[in-house]
Amino acid sequence: MADINASRAFVRKEMLPEKTPPVAEAGALKWLRENLFSSVLNTILTILSVFVIYWILSHVTGWVVFGIWDAGSLSECRELRDARYGEGVSVACWSVLTDRWDQLMFGFYPSELYWRPILALLVFFVAIAPVLFDSLPRKMLLFSLAAPFICYWLLWGGMIWGPLAVAAGFALPVLVSRFGAGLLGPLGTTVAAVILPVLYWLFAAGPIAGALGSVLPIGITFIESNDFGGFMLAFIIGITGILLSLPLGVLLALGRQSDLFIINKFCVFFIEVIRGVPLIVWLFTASILLNYFLPPGTNFDLMLRVIIMVTLFASAYIAEVVRGGLAALPRGQYEGADSLGLDYAQSMRLIILPQALKISIPGIVNTFIGLFKDTTLVVFIGLLDPIGLSNAIRATTDWNGIYWELFIFIGLCFFVCCYSMSKYSQYLERKLRRDHR
Amino acid sequence: MATLSDPPSEGFRLSQLLYDTRYRSMTIQVIAFMLIMAGLIWLANNTVQNLAALGKDFDFGFLTTRAGYDINQRLIEYSNDSTHGRAALVGILNTLLVAFVGCILATIFGLFAGVLRLSNNWIVSRLMGVYVEMFRNIPTLVWILIVFAIMTEAMPAPRDFRGEDAEAMMSLFGTVAITNRGVYIPSPVVGDGALILGLVFLASIIGIVFFRRFAKARQEATGEQLPVLWVSLGLLIVPSLVFYLILGRPITLQYPELTGFNFTGGVHLRNSFIALTLALALYTGAFIAENVRGGILAISKGQTEAAFSLGLQPGRTMQLVILPQALRVIIPPLISQYLNLTKNSSLALAVGYMDVRSTLGGITINQTGRELEGMLLLGLFYLITSLIISAAMNVYNNSVKLKER
Incomplete structure (x- = not known):
């Protein structure tokens, strides 16, 4: 054996150690x-x-890092700056934020009642959580249904009976369908379930709430809409608009896809007119023109008008996004739903809309982000949103001439909100992806 | 003997209207129609009553009466003796000017940012990502105000340009003055022979079109490729330049100069115009960048590889294979971004630019008290503009749509 080995010139018995790769690689x-x-x-x-x-x-x-946080006015800020860093050094004066923080957040809401909007925000977060993340218990959705009324009551205050009376209207269709079926027959039940609540809200809810309020005056201080401002206002308009515009937009999209001539044409007209005109023109319409279209003597809250306009505006855009989703579904899905014997409502609810909405998520969230950003436009009709407040702050003698700090702060707040919305939509897209492709 | 059971011969029942699919759609439509009509009549009735109560009528006669206010930025002749109609026209042209310049700038910004965001250069793609996210997530209005504040607060005053060792210098070889009152750029002065120069320029453009056709026909017939780009560039520049020198420089530039407290000469671009256009262009550019990126990503890698395997060079691959397909994805959202920019130009209010909303929808309404008519005209203007742009988009979409059989 040793001979054989000896006859070979060289056999490596062990691995060479690895060389390090070239420095550039x-x-x-x-x-x-x-x-x-x-x-x-x-x-x-x-x-x-x-x-x-x-x-x-x-x-x-x-400029940012050495900014001054502890001054009471711009001139004081400049004195502090000269004392600390020498004459003429340019540093930020962040003290405008600490000095006017409450105003930027809440507008002219009474300061002893700040717990109310904060609590309303908490209620909103708790209510929205089960909608956003489906690992939470489903029972929480019941709270989500009650949340709008709780938030309204917390923000505006007044008697508790108003929101309660309005909420009671939603119980009417349930009651009618449960107990009235034998009495009215199927046709009568359906008609009654639609008409009764409308009549109730128009004629009965107000007097009932008033009567209950005079018997049992349970309530908290009422706050005028004029006192609302700052980011609270932007949040209220944005969130209400988002919540209301989604269902309305879906209905409009279905209407635009429908075979019913009149409904189809009405939806097309509505969507095109709303989308063709800028929001700011609609807001001016709401503020100066709406009085022409309502019965003489009616005068309702500017903020409510703005919310209605913003909702209608966003719903037209959402309708177009959802229509894209509906059109992107293969024809077979519609035919499959029909061949299962589902009627229109069932096929939409169970087959078409879940898929169409999934496709449209990015577009819908983009519309929401646009809506939230557009809440800044209300400054033009005299509501005190963050930009309106920044103008008001600049108009005071203390802070005359301060620009960048306020703009940066406002921009940052909007950025945080909108960016987290778009991140959530990306998470949702990933979660719902079924990878059929 | 088979007995056929007759179909149930019940008469028409009321519930069939809702439960029988033959009648249901009709019922719904009739109800919807009645509701819509009732709503319209209600609105019209309210309006008539309110107008009567205010002692107003519905009349567009105010458009021919004297406006009585000045407009500092105008493209056509206008003075405060002109009519409200003329003021509205000035406003419309101002809106269209912002929209036009804004769209061009936004396309340039968006194209660069979108392409660079896909670059394999780490730092450049991150930088573009920051740009896109910053502008997409912060309201337009905030950006307009920020740019306006930069223009008015951070730029030197005209007097800073004075003297030997002035604090501020004119940019671009002393031709452009950027001040806190606006930007002054050179203006062209048209002299004798400018018409001939224009005709020569027009002729060379026509020549380019014919040459391209010829080159294409030649390539299809023989396969030979002509240097289209260089010939086109030569045709565009050389004849005009030659004639420009022969005719003795018929078009000259007048540079802005500091006289007294302000600059004179040249074209004065107001801060309001620059802030509005630049902010809208940057904002819309961020959205366009995302469209461009999406469009390029939508073309699968196989297309590039197939083109390479056919022996096409990278430039021709881009031009003949990738771009035509990517454009089909990019153009429709691009047009809707143009539409958004046009509508967002109504934010001119924030910086005091006199667009159609500020003239017709602002001062005219305040002076005449004709809210209803003014807002109606304003809405119609925006609506018609939108419809024209989207009609053009549909024509384009149909022309590039995949022809499926």
């Missing part, structure tokens, strides 16, 4: 070369971007 250097300096053009772009970033940071960082 490993670690940070490789990453740099591939991602930043892969070609002449890329190198130029990289240098340009680094320069841009450096230029911006060098101008902004000091």
Whole structure:
């Protein structure tokens, strides 16, 4: 055996240790070369971007970081700045935020009642949680149904009977269908279930609430809509608009896809007219023109008008998004639903809408983000949203001439809200993806 | 003997209207029609009553009466002796000007940002991502106000340009002055022979069109490729330049100059116009960037590989294979972004730019008290503009749609 081995020139018995890769092909250097300096053009772009970033940071960082947080007015801010950093150094004056924080958040809402909007926000979060994340117990949805009335009562206050009386109207169709079926027959029940609540809200709810209020005056201080402002206002208009515009938009989309001539044409007309005209024109219509269209002497809340307009506006956009989703479904889904013997409502509810809405999620969320951003436009008709308040703050002698701090703060708040909305929609898309492709 | 059972010969029952599919759609439509009509009549009736109570009528005669207010930014002749109709027209042209310039700028921004966001350069793609997310998630109004504040607060005053060691310098080789009162750019002065120059320019454009047709026919017939780009560029520039020199420079530029407290000469672009256009263009550009990115990503890699395997060069691949398919995805949302930009130009109110909403829908309404008529005209203007743009979009969509059989 030893001979055989000896006759061979060389046999390696053990593995060589691994060599380290060439310096340019490993670690940070490789990453740099591939991602930043892969070609002449890329190198130029990289240098340009680094320069841009450096230029911006060098101008902004000091201004932001050394900002002054403890002054009571802009002139005081400038004195503090001169004392701390020397004459003429440009630093931010963040104290406008600490000084006017309450106003930016709540407008002119009475300060001893700030717990109410905060509590309403908490109620909203608890109510929206089971809708957003389906790992939570389904029983919580019952609370979600009650939440709008609770939030309304907390925000505006007044007698508890008003919201209760309105909420009671939703119980009427249930009662009618349970107890009236034998008495009225199927046709009568359906008609009654639609008409009774409408009549109740129009004629009975007000007097009932008034009567109960005079017997049992349970309530909290009533706050005028004029006192609402700041981000609270933006949130109220945005959230209400979002919640109401989705169902309305879906109905409009179904109407536009429907075979019924009159309903189809009405929906097309409505959607096109609303989408063709900018929101700001609609808001002016709401503020100066609506009085012409209502019975003489009616005068209702500007904020309510704005919410209605914003809702109608967003619902037209959502209708178009949902229509895209409906059109994208293969014809076979509609035919499959028909061949199962489902009627229109069932096939829409069980087969078509779940799929169409899933496809339209990104578009719907984009519309919501647009709606929330558009709440800033109410400043033009005199509501005190964050931008309106920033104008009001700038008009006071203390803070005359302050721009950037307020704009940056407002922009940042909107960014956080809108960005988290778009992140949630991406999460939802991933969760609902069934990968048929 | 078979007995056929007769179909149940019950008469027409009322519940059939709702439960029988033969009648149901008719019932729903009739009810809907009656509700819509009732609503319209109610609205019209209210309006008539309210107008009567206020002692007003419904009349567009105010459009021919004297306006009596000044408009600082105008494209056509206008003075405060002109009519309200003329003021509305000035406003409409201002709106269209912002929309036009804004759309061009937004397309440029969006195209660059969208393509660069897909670049394999890490830092550039991140930078573009930051740009897109920042502009998409912060309201337009805030951006308009920020740009306006930058223009008015952070730019030098005209007097800073004065003197030997002035604090501020004119940009672009001393031709453009950026001040806190606006931007002054050189204006063209048309002299003798400018008409001939224009005709020459027009002729060279026609020449380019014919040359491209010829080159295409030639390629289809023989396979030979002509240097289309270089010839087109040459045709565009050389004849005009030659004639420009022969005719003795018929078109010259007048540069802005500092006289007294302000700049004179050149074209004065107001801050309101610049802030509005730039902010809208940056904002819409972020959305367009996402459309462009989506459009390019929508074309599968197999298309590129197939084109390469046919022997096409990268440039031709982009031009003949990728771009035509990507454009089909990009153009429809692009047009709706143009539409959004046009409608968002009504935010001019925030910076005091005199667009149609500020003239017709603002001062005219305040002076004449004709809210109903003014808002109606304003709405109609926006609606017609939108409908024209979307009609153009539909024509385009149909022309590039996949022809399925």
